[in-house]
Amino acid sequence: MRDAHQSLLATRMRSKDMLKVAEGLAKNHPQLFSLEMWGGATFDVAMRFLHECPWERLKLLREAIPNILFQMLFRGSNAVGYTAYPDNVVAAFIEKAWENGIDVFRIFDSLNWIEGMRTSIQVVRERTGGIAEGTICYTGDVTCTDPNYKYNLQYYLDLAKQLEDAGAHMLAVKDMAGVLKPYAAEMLIPALKEAVDIPIHLHTHDTASVQSATLIKAIEQGVDIVDGCLSSMSGLTSQVNLNSLIAAMQGQPREQAFDLRSLNDYANYWEDVREMYYPFESGLKAGTAEVYEHEIPGGQYSNLRPQAIALGLEHKFEEVKKNYAVVNRMFGDITKVTPSSKVVGDMAIYMTSNGLTEEDIMERGASLTFPDSVIDLFKGGLGQVPGGLPSKLRDIILKGEQPYSGRPNDHLKPVDLDAEFAAFQEEFDPEQTFLDFLSYKMYPQVFRDFYQHQQAYGDVSHLPTPLFFYGLKQNEEAMVELGRGQVIIIRLLYRSPTDENGMCTVTFEFNGQIRAIQIRDHAVKPIKATNRKAVEPNEIGTSLQGKLSAIAVKDGAEVKQNDPLFVIEAMKMETTITAPFEGKVKKVHLHVGELVEQGDLVVEMDA
Numbered sequence: 001m002r003d004a005h006q007s008l009l010a011t012r013m014r015s016k017d018m019l020k021v022a023e024g025l026a027k028n029h030p031q032l033f034s035l036e037m038w039g040g041a042t043f044d045v046a047m048r049f050l051h052e053c054p055w056e057r058l059k060l061l062r063e064a065i066p067n068i069l070f071q072m073l074f075r076g077s078n079a080v081g082y083t084a085y086p087d088n089v090v091a092a093f094i095e096k097a098w099e100n101g102i103d104v105f106r107i108f109d110s111l112n113w114i115e116g117m118r119t120s121i122q123v124v125r126e127r128t129g130g131i132a133e134g135t136i137c138y139t140g141d142v143t144c145t146d147p148n149y150k151y152n153l154q155y156y157l158d159l160a161k162q163l164e165d166a167g168a169h170m171l172a173v174k175d176m177a178g179v180l181k182p183y184a185a186e187m188l189i190p191a192l193k194e195a196v197d198i199p200i201h202l203h204t205h206d207t208a209s210v211q212s213a214t215l216i217k218a219i220e221q222g223v224d225i226v227d228g229c230l231s232s233m234s235g236l237t238s239q240v241n242l243n244s245l246i247a248a249m250q251g252q253p254r255e256q257a258f259d260l261r262s263l264n265d266y267a268n269y270w271e272d273v274r275e276m277y278y279p280f281e282s283g284l285k286a287g288t289a290e291v292y293e294h295e296i297p298g299g300q301y302s303n304l305r306p307q308a309i310a311l312g313l314e315h316k317f318e319e320v321k322k323n324y325a326v327v328n329r330m331f332g333d334i335t336k337v338t339p340s341s342k343v344v345g346d347m348a349i350y351m352t353s354n355g356l357t358e359e360d361i362m363e364r365g366a367s368l369t370f371p372d373s374v375i376d377l378f379k380g381g382l383g384q385v386p387g388g389l390p391s392k393l394r395d396i397i398l399k400g401e402q403p404y405s406g407r408p409n410d411h412l413k414p415v416d417l418d419a420e421f422a423a424f425q426e427e428f429d430p431e432q433t434f435l436d437f438l439s440y441k442m443y444p445q446v447f448r449d450f451y452q453h454q455q456a457y458g459d460v461s462h463l464p465t466p467l468f469f470y471g472l473k474q475n476e477e478a479m480v481e482l483g484r485g486q487v488i489i490i491r492l493l494y495r496s497p498t499d500e501n502g503m504c505t506v507t508f509e510f511n512g513q514i515r516a517i518q519i520r521d522h523a524v525k526p527i528k529a530t531n532r533k534a535v536e537p538n539e540i541g542t543s544l545q546g547k548l549s550a551i552a553v554k555d556g557a558e559v560k561q562n563d564p565l566f567v568i569e570a571m572k573m574e575t576t577i578t579a580p581f582e583g584k585v586k587k588v589h590l591h592v593g594e595l596v597e598q599g600d601l602v603v604e605m606d607a
């Protein structure tokens with residue numbers, strides 16, 4: 001209900017399809033430790049692409065499944081977003097998540113920095129009745145015998161002890177890329193069991209297709225809980241096949257009794273449902289040992305390809321993957337999990353889009369504009385990297401700006417929640433709840449777009465999934481259930497040719513009554529004007545294709561070197577283009593909201 005569809009289907013699973021089997025799962029398989037069903041990318045994607053309220057999903061599933069622990073993935077200082085938030089916002093989010101159904105908070109820091117998790121662990125312990133699961137993000141290979149290798153066994157044991165001391169009720173080993181090899185698990189798990197006195201929960205992805213062996217080795221060594229997915233949503237960038245693992249353990253000392261036939265029935269349901277989401281498949285056809293080279297997390301892999309496609313780089317996806325490994329090396333081999341993995345991905349796409357090599361970055365970096373997420377990482381906006389980031393690259397990226405030395409939250413003032421909530425209701429409407437306000441604090445623009453979509457179209461979560469994604473074909477009929485006993489039947493009869501204004505007339509039956517409306521045909525692409533390219537030294541253009549989301553200057557404005565000029569947004573990646581030199585703006589050529597290609601002229605400076 002979270003990581004499987006995030007890893008296989010770009011997080012696109014709709015609540016409607018989950019709710020159809022939620023109650024049955026609760027009644028037939030109550031012995032499951034937990035269902036991971038919230039957090040991660042689901043919070044963002046629910047609003048951004050599915051036009052659903054993530055809080056409503058939580059409440060509806062909680063009502064349907066009252067007897068199994070609910071688990072969420074929580075990014076510590078980053079909550080469920082990609083940046084740091086004030087401590088009191090993080091605390092308020094945790095409290096409301098607990099009140100509305102979350103039991104287990106899998107708290108991690110994308111850089112394995114304890115200080116990034118400490119506050120969240122304390123809030124769970126002191127303000128909720130939930131379980132604080134402190135998390136180690138696994139990377140590298142613990143079996144490496146190089147004495148200078150930083151991700152050695154002692155590295156993980158030290159982290160485990162620090163998390164236990166910080167108050168974690170449980171310890172999670174989060175192998176987000178699926179690089180924990182079977183014999184590494186055989187070494188790591190007993191060492192952790194010896195080091196700490198709290199339960200150990202192992203999570204891994206099956207990108208290399210050998211992780212069932214990893215889980216069995218871990219089970220033999222005494223691991224307390226392992227994660228798996230129903231068979232039809234398992235494997236590859238998702239988790240290990242739960243059905244097969246249960247079958248393999250039958251008759252063994254640590255067997256867990258499950259109704260395997262019932263689990264297979266649920267797997268058959270999800271196999272049918274998955275067919276409706278085929279456009280979002282990751283494209284990976286078989287397990288690959290490449291994961292040991294690039295270490296792309298399973299939850300990122302299925303999202304990285306659509307991001308590349310949106311930027312016109314589908315034919316260069318192999319190069320994106322290679323650059324991902326290059327960027328990781330440039331960054332000093334960091335742990336890669338959202339949001340740090342997003343930073344590595346943004347930089348890899350940036351380099352691929354602009355045809356840049358590592359040598360280009362190191363030699364020409366002073367004249368380049370990097371994605372905002374990359375700047376934020378090197379500034380300390382995601383926290384501190386144990387051992388630090390490479391100083392030469394840091395100076396190139398920050399261009400003289402000083403990084404933070406402590407927690408990113410330390411530099412953020414507490415939010416006056418009462419005052420800002422009142423202002424939020426005034427901007428939107430009094431019907432908006434405090435939960436909506438928290439969604440807005442996590443993703444301001446995404447929430448605005450979600451709210452406007454709701455105002456225009458209402459609650460589209462009632463639509464059947466094929467209708468939601470693909471619409472109706474001529475003479476096709478759909479039943480839309482609005483509530484118990486409330487069903488409307490829609491049949492598409494005819495649509496006229498599109499006129500010169502891009503409009504067409506759609507004729508349909510609505511509960512047997514014929515209606516006709518005029519709508520814009522979005523399938524018709526208007527003739528696109530080609531923007532002038534930036535070619536002269538005083539002309540500043542875009543570094544990649546996307547949407548011009550903000551312009552920070554006007555004609556005649558005086559700017560200093562590195563002052564922000566405009567922002568390009570493309571599939572969750574924002575890049576702020578800054579002034580390469582001091583001067584005066586002669587003309588701003590484009591407007592906010594325009595789609596731009598790489599190299600389009602936006603700002604012209606006085607020559």
